[in-house]
Amino acid sequence: QKEVEQNSGPLSVPEGAIASLNCTYSDRGSQSFFWYRQYSGKSPELIMSIYSNGDKEDGRFTAQLNKASQYVSLLIRDSQPSDSATYLCAARRGSNYQLIWGAGTKLIIKP
Amino acid sequence: SAVISQKPSRDICQRGTSLTIQCQVDSQVTMMFWYRQQPGQSLTLIATANQGSEATYESGFVIDKFPISRPNLTFSTLTVSNMSPEDSSIYLCSVEPTGDDEQFFGPGTRLTVL
Numbered sequence: 214q215k216e217v218e219q220n221s222g223p224l225s226v227p228e229g230a231i232a233s234l235n236c237t238y239s240d241r242g243s244q245s246f247f248w249y250r251q252y253s254g255k256s257p258e259l260i261m262s263i264y265s266n267g268d269k270e271d272g273r274f275t276a277q278l279n280k281a282s283q284y285v286s287l288l289i290r291d292s293q294p295s296d297s298a299t300y301l302c303a304a305r306r307g308s309n310y311q312l313i314w315g316a317g318t319k320l321i322i323k324p
Numbered sequence: 325s326a327v328i329s330q331k332p333s334r335d336i337c338q339r340g341t342s343l344t345i346q347c348q349v350d351s352q353v354t355m356m357f358w359y360r361q362q363p364g365q366s367l368t369l370i371a372t373a374n375q376g377s378e379a380t381y382e383s384g385f386v387i388d389k390f391p392i393s394r395p396n397l398t399f400s401t402l403t404v405s406n407m408s409p410e411d412s413s414i415y416l417c418s419v420e421p422t423g424d425d426e427q428f429f430g431p432g433t434r435l436t437v438l
Contacts, residue, residue: 314367316366
């Protein structure tokens with residue numbers, strides 16, 4: 214059973230701090246990894262995709278991938294209350310395969 | 325990314341009835357998908373909507389219950405048939421633009437079955 218695991222949280226982080234969200238996956242054949250943000254009552258919104266080992270930065274967001282250890286993480290710098298949401302991690306083998314979704318981590322940024 | 329709309333945004337239905345959800349994209353896309361998200365849960369893929377052929381259903385989902393149409397590269401419908409309260413959920417359409425590995429979601433349809 215291919216799985217993507219996330220801590221459900223909630224993860225509480227003070228405003229201005231770095232929020233660190235983690236995700237592990239079981240399928241070593243996974244090639245593509247995605248982080249989505251989902252506000253309550255809204256649909257998932259793609260934040261970042263990452264395909265190679267290492268870091269990928271986009272504004273306040275940094276995705277990190279370590280294929281040897283089979284984990285993906287998302288760092289949010291200078292956390293804002295507006296970052297409070299559920300963050301979903303997803304992985305797939307390739308474009309002809311379905312996304313395998315984690316259960317999501319609820320993040321709360323405290324002012 | 326593509327602009328995706330879904331209709332209706334929400335509905336309350338009686339058990340035993342059917343509801344058809346529409347998904348419209350502002351550009352042609354190769355892949356369209358239908359997901360279900362139950363309260364507090366992650367996403368479950370129902371099926372891949374294939375243009376010009378029958379949809380590909382995931383385990384636990386059948387065509388009689390969730391018929392899907394995909395008449396062209398910008399539009400798809402999902403019907404939830406013979407509804408029961410267990411079908412109460414958010415139904416999401418997603419698309420994968422041609423040549424892209426990323427999926428983008430529509431705003432969702434919140435369905436409540438009484």
